[in-house]
Amino acid sequence: MRDMTTYDLMETVRNTNQWLGATAQAIAAYPAMGLVPNPFLQWMGAWGEVTERSFARMVAKPDWGIHSIPSNDGRDHLIQIETIVSRPFGDLIRFNVQGRAEMARKILLVAPMSGHYATLLRSTVASLLPDADVYITDWHNARDIPVSAGKFDIEDYTLYLVDFMREVGADANVIAICQPAPLALAATAYLAAQDPSAQPRTLTLIGGPIDPDAAATDVTDFGRRVTMGQLEETAIQRVGFKYKGVGRRVYPGLLQLASFMSMNGERHNQAFSDQILRVSKGEAGDHDKHNRFYDEYLAVMDMTAEFYLSTVERIFKAGEIAKNQFTVDGTPIDIGKITSVAVKTVEGANDDISAPGQCVAALDLLTGLDDSKKASHLEPDAGHYGIFAGKSWRNNIRPLVLDFIDSNAPTKKSATVTKLKA
The missing domain is CATH 3.40.50.1820 (Alpha/Beta hydrolase fold, catalytic domain)
Known part of the structure; x- marks a missing residue:
């Protein structure tokens, strides 16, 4: 049960961040907010859009998108x-x-x-x-x-x-x-x-x-440092109640994603900061370079x-x-x-x-x-x-x-x- 609880906790954190992003985006887009023009509202809406999109992609399998x-x-x-x-x-x-x-x-x-x-x-x-x-x-x-x-x-x-x-x-x-x-x-x-x-x-x-x-x-280097016992204890969890594989022992995709992003943390932080700024200025697009890359990169599987x-x-x-x-x-x-x-x-x-x-x-x-x-x-x-x-x-x-x-x-x-x- 401990492993399942940890898995569901990670999913809860992801889901909460997705909700926070969607909420911030909705608040900033509320018509009454136009009565109080403030750069912070633009930034909040941009942060919400980028955050909601990023955390939603983590549990969705992308389409191939190759039509002809x-x-x-x-x-x-x-x-x-x-x-x-x-x-x-x-x-x-x-x-x-x-x-x-x-x-x-x-x-x-x-x-x-x-x-x-x-x-x-x-x-x-x-x-x-x-x-x-x-x-x-x-x-x-x-x-x-x-x-x-x-x-x-x-x-x-x-x-x-x-x-x-x-x-x-x-x-x-x-x-x-x-x-x-x-x-x-x-x-x-x-x-x-x-x-x-x-x-x-x-x-x-x-x-x-x-x-x-x-x-x-x-x-x-990581493979040499850790023992198999340590790896099994820290990386392996059981799928929670939300999915068909409930109870299956897995290495969660969210953990792998965290590992990937930590290898180039500064680059990823800068990429998201730049994207929030572009969205706030109205310069971003649904299929711009950032979204094309991160829609795929953030979509992880166990x-x-x-x-x-x-x-x-x-x-x-x-x-x-x-x-x-x-x-x-x-x-x-x-x-x-x-x-x-x-x-x-x-x-x-x-x-x-x-x-x-x-x-x-x-x-x-x-x-x-x-x-x-x-x-x-x-x-x-x-x-x-x-x-x-x-x-x-x-x-x-x-x-x-x-x-x-x-x-x-x-x-x-x-x-x-x-x-x-x-």
């Missing part, structure tokens, strides 16, 4: 989101471009399960759709999954990826971003040993902790306790992937079994979550893969977010990844990479 894309035939083609595989903890979905012929490139994006929804990769999906058929893993919020659905740890996650790769097919090009990079590597090795015909054609690992000890960050704890213990503390000692359902995973899947790593020089060196370590583990099928890229001046969704992704990394996919295709008659504006 232009095509070479001069028409805009509508996008239909289809669920290809439905599972309790996550689905495989496809962005079906209506009326477009099948594309030469087929891409499976493996979205991170690290406190945010798969919609965090919205701009990544949108940038790839003109040049490929795109699939993505759509992970579910653990608070909405009944306890009767059972557990979900990193081994279950890996087996989900194995099934998703099988479903997309052997001509798939997998792109794993951040957290899932080591598990996507393990899933590929699992298929290499158990079902070689189902292996993807290429595997691109972007900013993932293959070997967390290769380069220290605040994330790896992870199952067993997934979070097993990630910290086995990936960060024990380094099972880095040491090639990972097992799935009692089956040892040998990354050296990968002999035909071309693998590329991408890192950002200014990445403060998965620092340069952590992801490229995957190439040394691929002892059975010819060097001609290995590639790496270090993007100068790019941070963690920028290597998959920012200007660095659009201008540099995306074309390189598509060229890598094409260079490992059976034929080189793939479509020309569409140029995106910065």
Whole structure:
């Protein structure tokens, strides 16, 4: 009950702040307030608008918001989101471009399960759709999954990826971003040993902790400082009575959000102060740069306790992937079994979550893969977010990844990479 009380207390604090923001906004907008012109009322209304919006977003799953894309035939083609595989903890979905012929490139994006929804990769999906058929893993919020659905740890996650790769097919090009990079590597090795015909054609690992000890960050330092007992005691709670997953042990998204924001506290404080000032001056818009970013950044989801704890213990503390000692359902995973899947790593020089060196370590583990099928890229001046969704992704990394996919295709008659504006 203590863990459930703590969970509900956090939700109460969030809900209260949302209500305070809405109340301040309503008071400032009351017509009678126009009789007493005062800059404070404008500021209060602006504070209320920004506060209400921010705290409301924390419990809402964002929409994909990708409705259509232009095509070479001069028409805009509508996008239909289809669920290809439905599972309790996550689905495989496809962005079906209506009326477009099948594309030469087929891409499976493996979205991170690290406190945010798969919609965090919205701009990544949108940038790839003109040049490929795109699939993505759509992970579910653990608070909405009944306890009767059972557990979900990193081994279950890996087996989900194995099934998703099988479903997309052997001509798939997998792109794993951040957290899932080591598990996507393990899933590929699992298929290499158990079902070689189902292996993807290429595997691109972007900013993932293959070997967390290769380069220290605040994330790896935290992993070394705390014991598993301390982590379980302080970070794990039980879902409260408001949601379908009542009683499920989770690592709450609100805690993860607090951790994320504390890493760049000054920057976030300044961003919200500036936004309040813009709103008070009437210079802000519903879809301005601030709102586009924070509507997604603040939308957080809970992870199952067993997934979070097993990630910290086995990936960060024990380094099972880095040491090639990972097992799935009692089956040892040998990354050296990968002999035909071309693998590329991408890192950002200014990445403060998965620092340069952590992801490229995957190439040394691929002892059975010819060097001609290995590639790496270090993007100068790019941070963690920028290597998959920012200007660095659009201008540099995306074309390189598509060229890598094409260079490992059976034929080189793939479509020309569409140029995106910065």
